[in-house]
Amino acid sequence: MRRSHIGLGLLGVFLLALAGTGCQNSETAAPPDTYDPRWRGAEQAGGSIFDSGGVTLFGDEDEAPASGIGVNAFLWRATLDTISFMPLLSADPFGGVIITDWYAPSESPDERFKMTVYILGRTLRSDGIQVSVFRQERGAGGLWEDRAVSPDTAVSLEDKILDRARQLRTAQLSQ
Numbered sequence: 179m180r181r182s183h184i185g186l187g188l189l190g191v192f193l194l195a196l197a198g199t200g201c202q203n204s205e206t207a208a209p210p211d212t213y214d215p216r217w218r219g220a221e222q223a224g225g226s227i228f229d230s231g232g233v234t235l236f237g238d239e240d241e242a243p244a245s246g247i248g249v250n251a252f253l254w255r256a257t258l259d260t261i262s263f264m265p266l267l268s269a270d271p272f273g274g275v276i277i278t279d280w281y282a283p284s285e286s287p288d289e290r291f292k293m294t295v296y297i298l299g300r301t302l303r304s305d306g307i308q309v310s311v312f313r314q315e316r317g318a319g320g321l322w323e324d325r326a327v328s329p330d331t332a333v334s335l336e337d338k339i340l341d342r343a344r345q346l347r348t349a350q351l352s353q
Contacts, residue, residue, distance in 0.1 A: 249274035249297040252350075253307055256342035257295050260335065264293065274298065280314070288316040293335070302343055309335045 247254060248271065257276055258269075264278040274297035282290040296308040309332040314322040 247271035248300075250300050250302050250306060250343070252302050252343040252346045253297045253339065255346055256339045257297065257307070259342055260339045261293060261295065264291070290314050290322070295339070302347060304340060307336050307339055308332075309339070311335065
């Protein structure tokens, strides 16, 4: 008898905890990447409380449109366009990390490159992207050995990505 009371008590606690989490029927629940409609108008308004140059509320003109990803959509798309010649190993649109697999140019098969690109926010800014480039050369015995990469290489790639992101933004605004 006592066991059945304990079992019913645990079942009640479980159901209360489940109800407290806000679980919904999967057929009626909104997809997780949609915004609360009560805030949608405020996000689209994007005004400033002190006219131009003031404190911006609910987004700004350099922020990419809502796209369901956690980082600037222009930087994300520009990065994918710029490094499209390299095979992708991982792409996390919510964390803003893109990792390529090793790529060996056909003109130098004993050298290969790999990149990690970090998109650091929702705004289109020059400090919103960071590229890390890794280089290896085939050494004696056919083993790959790490080699130094010029810091200018990463900066050059960041500049190309930013240029492409600005092109995408300009094209979006002209529509």
